[in-house]
Amino acid sequence: MAQFKRNGNKETPGISTSSLPDIVFMILFFFMATTTMREVELKVQVDAPKASEAQKLEKKSLVSYIYVGPPTKALAPQFGTAPRIQLNGAYSSLNNITEFIASERDKLSEKDRPDMTVSLKIDATTKMGMVTDxxxxxxxxxxxxxxxxxAKDKGEGNNR
Structure with missing residues (x-):
């Protein structure tokens, strides 16, 4: 009969890393599919006023944004501190708003154009005259x- 030797210095086998690249790519694709990137770099400071009855927008794909506020601290030496209008990624004037709206409408399908909403993100310190214009x-x-x-007001002192 054969005898079995007991060898006390056995090593554990190495961990197989052959499936590791598959796992890494699955995680990468998951984050690429679920993450939304900010489309516009803000060049104005927007400290939105507080509201007690705020509601979220349902279809954000149908929303075009107009930002109004003072330039960011990095751009203030170059552009001053007066409130400015930002359309897409650049400063603009009142005269360009009509062209901006037309280009945003052209991006939408024919069916969605009547549902287009313009969201005004305006700094709380901006004068109402500019908003009216x-x-x-x-x-x-x-x-x-x-x-x-x-911004949603978190104050609890509003009893009406």
Missing amino acids: IKQELRRANALSINYAA
């Missing part, structure tokens, strides 16, 4: 669905 330009562009972006 922007609204007049939006009327000229026939963009009548307007949303004012606001």
Whole structure:
């Protein structure tokens, strides 16, 4: 009969890493599919006013944003501290709002164009005269669905 030797210095086998690249690529594709990237780099500071009755927008793909506020601290030496309008990624003037709305409408399908909403993200310190001028330009562009972006007020002292 054969005798079995007991060998006390056996090593554990190495971990197989052959499936590791598959796992890494699955995780990479998951994050690529679920992460949304910010499309516009803000060049203005927007400290939105507080609102107690804020609602979230349902279809964000139908929303175009107009940002209004003072330039960021990095751009303030170059552009000053007066509130400026930002359309897409660049500063703009009131005259360009109509063109901006037309280009945003062209990006949407024919079916979704009537549901397009313009969201105004305006700094709380911006004068109302500038907001009124922007609204007049939006009327000229026939963009009548307007949303004012606001931060949710967390105060509990509002009892009505």
